[in-house]
Amino acid sequence: MKRFDCLKLIAAEAKDALVVSSAGAMTLEWNVLRPSDGNFRVRTLGLCSSIALGMALGLPQRKIIALDGDGSLLMNLCSLPTIARMQPGNLLHIVFDNEVYEASGSKKTATACGTDLVGVARAAGIKKAMWANTIDGFAQAVSSAMTADDLCFVGAKVTAERTDVPPYPIDEVENKYRFIRYVEKTEQIAIIKTNLPASYA
Amino acid sequence: MSADEAATTIVGGLKQAGINLVVTLPDINLAQLLRAVEDDPDILHVPLCREEEGIGICAGAYLVGKKCAAIMQNGGFFNSNNAIVSTLLQYQIPLLLFIYYAGDIGDRTFSTSGSMTEPVLQALGVRYYVMRETSDAPELIKRAQILAEDAKRPVALLLTKEVLGRRAALKSL
Numbered sequence A: 001m002k003r004f005d006c007l008k009l010i011a012a013e014a015k016d017a018l019v020v021s022s023a024g025a026m027t028l029e030w031n032v033l034r035p036s037d038g039n040f041r042v043r044t045l046g047l048c049s050s051i052a053l054g055m056a057l058g059l060p061q062r063k064i065i066a067l068d069g070d071g072s073l074l075m076n077l078c079s080l081p082t083i084a085r086m087q088p089g090n091l092l093h094i095v096f097d098n099e100v101y102e103a104s105g106s107k108k109t110a111t112a113c114g115t116d117l118v119g120v121a122r123a124a125g126i127k128k129a130m131w132a133n134t135i136d137g138f139a140q141a142v143s144s145a146m147t148a149d150d151l152c153f154v155g156a157k158v159t160a161e162r163t164d165v166p167p168y169p170i171d172e173v174e175n176k177y178r179f180i181r182y183v184e185k186t187e188q189i190a191i192i193k194t195n196l197p198a199s200y201a
Numbered sequence B: 001m002s003a004d005e006a007a008t009t010i011v012g013g014l015k016q017a018g019i020n021l022v023v024t025l026p027d028i029n030l031a032q033l034l035r036a037v038e039d040d041p042d043i044l045h046v047p048l049c050r051e052e053e054g055i056g057i058c059a060g061a062y063l064v065g066k067k068c069a070a071i072m073q074n075g076g077f078f079n080s081n082n083a084i085v086s087t088l089l090q091y092q093i094p095l096l097l098f099i100y101y102a103g104d105i106g107d108r109t110f111s112t113s114g115s116m117t118e119p120v121l122q123a124l125g126v127r128y129y130v131m132r133e134t135s136d137a138p139e140l141i142k143r144a145q146i147l148a149e150d151a152k153r154p155v156a157l158l159l160t161k162e163v164l165g166r167r168a169a170l171k172s173l
């Protein structure tokens, strides 16, 4: 499967879900397919699943999608037992496994040598963890996870290829502010409050 | 003051500061504090497997409106450094870090960790305060949260045996 084709299917289902994507080309591809202030790009390799967990716990009524990679998840495997322990029913964790550190020179990851990330997720306590082996299977898994009220983990083996897309248009701080303002607007809450100067009080 | 009373006081301070999500990893000196966090109905407690994931959880929760704190040993703070740098500092995200000061003056173990704790915080530009008096804790926590939100950066509070109500453990060493 091609990651870009899978991302297209997610974009068709995502609606207003908040989406956290791991560092690398996937983020650029996703941003082209679903440009939204509800997208958050992760910079720390590995932290995608944990940042998504934090969002899922903080906004339990909102669907949160983590777009993770094999190298990223391997670096933070311990996020899986923590996610399983907290059981956020609004979290959909998707891992695109291309068996390489694509953004760092395409050296093989441990999944190229037998590590089964869905097996790891299941053993960590995530009951609904499955491989999607065909594009139709992937579409079905995402579609049913989007309407389900329980924690879901979907793995997809994809080819190690990038789609040519423009660079990410904003820096980290702008990404943060836009994301927060988007959450404030769509959830009708105030997150960052700026106080009046003392002379106005 | 007993460790249980100290834990109640510190958790009271967390709540006064508006903290409603706390990630933790145990240390024997934090046992009563973590129990008080776990038992508090107003705080969502997330027990961790490794401290760095907790920085990510707090960052994600902050982005959707939670007020967070992370409680860990200084060893866990060292474990968390990449996330502190490339997530909290890079994106300008506030977070209260409660760091148990293993290897503090008078401690017979962990002196290497103790010696590195403040220099690493200084190198990261993370402002920190060493807590010694439990009665000062609520006020200090409130002020630290104001600083973190205003600066949009992490702020560290170093938890000593004294502030945790574990003076007896200190004397027995």
Ligand SMILES: [Mg+2]
Pocket: A069, A070, A071, A096, A097, A098, A099, A100, A101, A102, A109
């Ligand atoms: Mg990869």
